[in-house]
Amino acid sequence: MSVISESLSLHKMVKKHYLSLASGAQCQVTYVWIDEAKENLLCKTRTLNNEPAGIRDIPEWGAVWNDGGSIEVKLVPVRMFRDPFTLDPNKLVLCEVFDSKHVPKGSNQRSQCVKVMEEVKQFQPWFGMEQEYTLFGLDEKPFGWPPQGVPFRRVSCAVGINKVYGRDISICHYRACLYAGVKIGGTNAEALASQWEFQVGPCEGIEMGDHLWMARYILHRVCEDFWVVASLDAKPIKDRINTSGCHTNFSTKEMRSEGGLQYMEEAIRRLSKRHSQHLRVYDPHGGADNMRRLTSNRSTSSFHDFSTDTARRNVSVRIPDHVSREGCGYFEDRRPAANCDPYNVTRALVETCLLGATGEDDDEERETTAS
Ligand code: ADP
Ligand code: MN
Ligand code: MN
Ligand code: MN
16 A cells, blocks of 8 residues: 555544534535536535525625636525535535626526526426446546556446446445435446446426536545546547446426327427537537547437437437336437536427427438437
8 A cells, every 4th residue: 555545544534533523503514616617616615603494594605706817706505405525514505606797607507597497397397317427546547447458348237346446436426415415316337447327316497407516516525535536528538439428318297197108209309300409508518529429339329410219229319118118207318428517408408398499400401310
């Protein structure tokens, strides 16, 4: 064991003592917000004199915005979770960012999403997102890989120390999310060694984006403890075919009820007409990340053409086999990249499927490549 890792494990033991110290009625609240690049999270912590009973008890706060100049912005708390790192009564609070005139700052896609979700409330839209990520060491190499690399492709859900690296991180993240109150639904190992997935949902409306962003925050914090880095890059390793997505499962009250299949088919028909609009918002770089990812190789679909099928997975949108057998449930949009903004993805889905957003693809009507 190196000197660094020895002293690191000592630090963790010492930290336990300090965390056991009573803090009286006071409460530590960690404000979490999305940064200028729309991909990373920022946080800072303050003391409140009493434990907040709800989001309204948590005051707004200021922060510095680093896009060019250093502008003062407002952090407005929107959803509160329990803090799994310093434990009760401490809180994590997700915030929206506004400028001094209360205009949402660049990365704040939530405000728009809230408005649209309000318009479609009567449909009771549910989402479930499958967040894939890849672990890297501080040496920027895939975490745990032997120096010569992993010679062959692994399967997802693999078991065995020669096949999966970093299961502890997945386990700790899962438990931390449960403690926090994040609606995490499950986890599995992914196809690339040291690549993992967790699912969040089902969540209704704006809840989806809130819970996924907080699950990502918790992931990055858990990774700090293990001295690894979680990458949400859509194609994490250049010379490997494997990619990371954030499949988004979607349903409405009607789709979940008897005869729901016809509502799903209509929604998918609408999606087929707006393929390029959706790809523009399914990663933070206007489609550039998905251009690298959606190559029709392996379980990915084509960046250029919309496709759909039941049970087959290399399509844009899939109706799961069990859903088509039962005739109701939900469908899966497999196009969002791992680093997508869930507010943009869920908003685009309801705009196209429920609000009948128009504006067809620029090119003449696209062929559906699978039936
Ligand atoms: P896959 O077979 O594609 O790997 P997963 O089991 O990883 O599927 O993920 C399924 C996702 O579907 C979960 O996030 C879950 O929350 C979500 N889900 C389940 N039921 C519904 C529903 N009725 N509406 C929307 N999402 C749902
Ligand atoms: Mn999955
Ligand atoms: Mn997966
Ligand atoms: Mn999936």
